[in-house]
Amino acid sequence: MSRELAVRAIREGSRFLVTCHVRPDADALGSALGLAAMLRVLGKEPVVYCQDGVPPNLLFLTGSSEVVGTTPGGRFDATFVMDAAARVLVPVLPSRSESGPVIVVDHHAAHDDFGELVVREIDACATGEVVLRMWSDLSDGAVPADAAQPLYAAVAADTGGFRYPGTTGDTLRLGASLLDRGVSTWTVSSNLFERWARERMALLGEVLRAMEVHHEGRCAVVCVGRDAFERTGATDEMLEGMVNYGRMLDGVKIAALLWVPRTADAARPEIKISLRSDGEADVAAVAVALGGGGHRVAAGVSLATTMPEAHTRVLAAIRSQLDG
Ligand SMILES: [Mn+2]
Structure with missing residues (x-):
């Protein structure tokens, strides 16, 4: 199963590039930031890259200040592309010899399956939920505190604030477990849904x-x-x-x-x-x-x-x- 292969790549590697689709929404960037926080807790070295930088409406996400706007140099053991259902949405990546294998993590039903490994779980309400499943595979510990807020934002965004028909008891339990890690639901939902220019x-x-x-x-x-x-x-x-x-x-x-x-x-x-x-x-x-x-x-x-x-x-x- 592809998630196991992605988890193995994390266990065996040390330096990772983590990115998401261009013009990111909260699920895309939140998933990237959540995964990066997890990698850091595991003693790995993640670099979060977002082509053109972080959009102003997502600057509230924990960890957004560490995001780099251009492709960083050096070799990576793998490159994660979060929430990208189509090749045209993938940012400019380093050459294959620097990026390592490209691993796509996604939850969209329609997908053109680019990337050497595709972790596509369409029963997940958000890519953020797939990241949480990866954490359960990697560790018995609680979700890292720095991962909780961006992942809560990812799930809140893609469920319309836990309202859309795909929202299940499991979705709410997942949200609850992240709130238990200290996330402020109002900080996230006011930034996601109410801070209009x-x-x-x-x-x-x-x-x-x-x-x-x-x-x-x-x-x-x-x-x-x-x-x-x-x-x-x-x-x-x-x-x-x-x-x-x-x-x-x-x-x-x-x-x-x-x-x-x-x-x-x-x-x-x-x-x-x-x-x-x-x-x-x-x-x-x-x-x-x-x-x-x-x-x-x-x-x-x-x-x-x-x-x-x-x-x-x-x-x-x-x-x-x-x-x-
Ligand atoms: Mn999504």
Whole structure:
């Protein structure tokens, strides 16, 4: 089993590079920092590397100040890439002779299985949970104190604050065991869910004003043009999660958020579409019908077209899913 092989690589090695997918979220970087803290307690020498440095919203994670933003030199016994489901998300790595074997640790169902060893456990709610399983394999001791906070953040982020349908009794017990190690749940959850930049709050205002309701109240759609980003000063990343506001509207089965990415222009029109369901409707089917993909409750697609055309096609695809 691949986790055993990864654990053996840790036991037998001494110097490790630990990184995660580019534009990291709390699960990606939290898993990397948690693993690094564990390696340190085991007497190993980890280097945590995050291409382009730590995003400002994740600076609260314990250990983030030790993260290096460029590939460090020297030989490593192995390189861990956390939470990366696709090769395109992997940061620039040292040459194979320096990186050692590349070990991917992940929990995504869809994976292109790059890396020499893939520890992919899709029953885990977060990559952070896979890291905790690795610790149980490595040690009978309590989770290291410095690992507890980033791993709690990893699990809290990927379960939406212990709310998503995948949250089980085991998830809560896992969270409880980390709180017992001294983690402040408020520090983590306020940083993860409530510390919004002014520009992001202004963008949310635009999103709420632009919300349309279709299909007898079962579908909420928001279209965001570049003008909304220009008015508010917000970045594309700040739209993250705003599709959920459509889903919050009572009676809505499917919410869609359509936006023009900053990379689009007149010569290369592009509309990105995020889809969310109430838990019953299947938005993966909607995305697939449009040429995209995803999960039943969260999916997406990108269309090389204009906003009016994308709007029409998305509404039609949602209609056939709701009425099908
Ligand atoms: Mn994850």
